[in-house]
Amino acid sequence: MAENDVSLKQRNSLGVDIQIKLVDGRELQVVSRNKKTKHAYSVDILSLQDKSRPVLSVAWKWLVAGLGILLFMLLLLKYLPLFLGANKNLYLGIILLAGLTATVLSFIQFWKHSSRNRVFYSRNAHVPIIILHAGKPAKATFLSFINGVEQRIKKFREHMDIAEEKQLTGEMKMLRRLSDDGVISKKDYESAKSKLFSGFDSNFVKRDI
Numbered sequence: 001m002a003e004n005d006v007s008l009k010q011r012n013s014l015g016v017d018i019q020i021k022l023v024d025g026r027e028l029q030v031v032s033r034n035k036k037t038k039h040a041y042s043v044d045i046l047s048l049q050d051k052s053r054p055v056l057s058v059a060w061k062w063l064v065a066g067l068g069i070l071l072f073m074l075l076l077l078k079y080l081p082l083f084l085g086a087n088k089n090l091y092l093g094i095i096l097l098a099g100l101t102a103t104v105l106s107f108i109q110f111w112k113h114s115s116r117n118r119v120f121y122s123r124n125a126h127v128p129i130i131i132l133h134a135g136k137p138a139k140a141t142f143l144s145f146i147n148g149v150e151q152r153i154k155k156f157r158e159h160m161d162i163a164e165e166k167q168l169t170g171e172m173k174m175l176r177r178l179s180d181d182g183v184i185s186k187k188d189y190e191s192a193k194s195k196l197f198s199g200f201d202s203n204f205v206k207r208d209i
Contacts, residue, residue: 006148010136012115020130020145025152030130041181043120043129045153046160047171052120052146054134059113066106073099118146122171125192127184168196 006022019031028043076095081088120130135142172193179189 006145006152008132008142008145010133010142012133018132020132022149022152026156028130028149039182041178041183043178044170044174045149046156046162046167047123047174048120048129048153049123049126050153050157051150052118052132055117055119055128055131057113057115057117059110062106062110062113066103066110069099069106070103073103118142120149122175122192124168124171125175125195127175127188127192129178129184172196 007020009017009019011017015034017033019033021029022045023029023042026045028045029040030043031038031040033039073095076099077092080095081092084091116134118132118134119128121127122129132142132146175184175189175192178184179186
């Protein structure tokens with residue numbers, strides 16, 4: 001795959017359009033857009049792990065909400081008739097309709113927000129940097145992009161002899177910038193700092209960054 005062809009466009013489950021392109025053979029430029037905002041940032045591929053990882057993202061809150069609504073409806077249908085009068089069938093019908101509607105809507109949201117992702121993590125701190133929806137816009141296009149990026153990482157790793165301390169410092173700088181830009185959370189950044197500091201002399205890191 002030619003370098004100019006290492007690019008991908010897709011829309012995630014939240015309706016955000018994402019465009020990723022490999023620039024100068026080493027930098028991934030990411031642009032995300034929705035109806036109101038545009039967000040752009042870049043990532044040095046040498047600060048990423050050699051291989052992306054498949055990750056299943058499950059919208060647990062919607063699943064729990066749907067099951068909770070269903071259970072609550074069944075309890076009402078079982079015990080409420082003891083306290084209802086002549087119009088109990090009407091009330092029970094309303095409860096049944098409302099409960100089933102809410103349950104179905106919750107399960108739809110569960111299905112909509114759950115997805116199979118492919119994630120590029122930072123090399124040493126293991127922070128998720130680029131999260132892609134697997135197989136979009138088409139399986140062949142998606143896999144071609146993933147393979148293209150992974151091949152570039154491997155190529156640079158084999159031909160560039162960078163000291164470990166310099167790699168850790170570069171990753172730290174990148175994560176701090178991504179944290180400032182809101183790409184990763186402050187919590188993830190602080191956790192990453194602890195991991196990276198433990199990887200080498202912390203005095204070196206503090207002087208350099």
